[in-house]
Amino acid sequence: MDLNTVLEVCDGRDRVPWRPGDAWLGGGTYLFSEPQPHLRRLRDLSRMGWDPLRRLPDGSLEIAATCTIAQLSRFGKTLDAQAAPLIEQCCRAFLASFKIWNMATVGGNLCNALPAGPMISLTAALDGRCLLVAQDGSERAVPVADFVTGAGAKDLAEGELLRSVTLPARALASRTAFRQASLYSLGRSGVLVIGTADPLDGSLAVTITAATVRPFRLTFPVPPAAPALREAIGTAVGERHWYDDIHGLPSWRRHMTLRLAEEIRCELAGDGAR
Structure with a gap:
């Protein structure tokens, strides 16, 4: 779609002052999908030169905001880590064409903050942390589970840039269930639940997305019994948190979340149920 209110596109590296009507341009699959009448200038990130993916010395994985879904998918297939299959599972949750895969970015998916955003699901489940850079160059880190605050809402100040998301080595070594x-x-995710079992202390984390307006990551020092898991979800996720749109009623989303979370508990706790 033509954005007929945009008068200028500038290089994201340019040190021009931020002004009302500015927006960061990553892949553009959302920006160019519908009218954006409030925008006047796009600040293009395509020439930033960031490595799409980097293994850091401590074993963690840094994913640049400009990393495309296609790049992440290819990398995940070669990654030597217990949690590697989860990368492809979440990439496939896009149900998008190859054209979208080659343009849509991880950062864009997080910043859109849609409940069904599968990069939110992936990075929240693997305890990811967002690196945010302000216009004055100052930086702050925010857990992905806290970065997305509601449907379409995120912890991002005016002019602030999502630079990258880092997944810790310990999370990458976890057993996962999806x-x-x-x-x-072939519809948009109405419910997406991911479990991770920590290889060091045996703790279990259950991350709920798509069914809720924001990610919920529940952690347990040991795998809980079924009633305890159900109670924890009921306590953490209030009635106002269940998402309601044409892709599923809140009651259905809650029912399926409880059902799928129990399947994950059984799988990762070794209870024998699948």
Whole structure:
């Protein structure tokens, strides 16, 4: 779609003052999908020169905000880590064409903050931390689970830039379980639940996305019994947190979340159920 209110596109590296009507341009798959009448200038990040993916000395994985879904998918297939299959599972949750895969970015998916954003699901489940850079160059780190604050809402100040998301080595070494549900065979995720089992202390984390307006990551020092898991979800996720749109009613999303979370608990706790 033509953005007929945009008068200028500038290089993201240019040190021009931020002004009302500015927006960061990553892949553009959202920006160019619908009218953006409030925008006047796009600040293009395509020439920033950031490595899409980097293994850091401590074993963690840094994912640049400009990393595309296609790049992440290819990397995940070669990654030597217990949690590597989860990368492809979340990439596939896009249900998007190869054109979208080659343009859409991890950072864009997080900053759109849509409940069904699968990069939110992936990075929240693996305890990711966002690196945010302000216009004055100052930086701050925010857990992904706290970065997305609601449907379409995020902890991002005016002019602030999401530079990267880092997944810790310990999370990459976790055993994972993935469950997804939709009302349609090729529909947007209505429920997406991911479990991670820590290899060092045996703790379990259950991350709920798509069904809720923001990510919920529940951690347990040991795998809980079924009633305890159900109670923890009911306590953490209030009635106002269940998302309501054409892709699923809140009651259905809650029911499926509880069902899929129990499947994950059984799988990762070794209870024998699948």
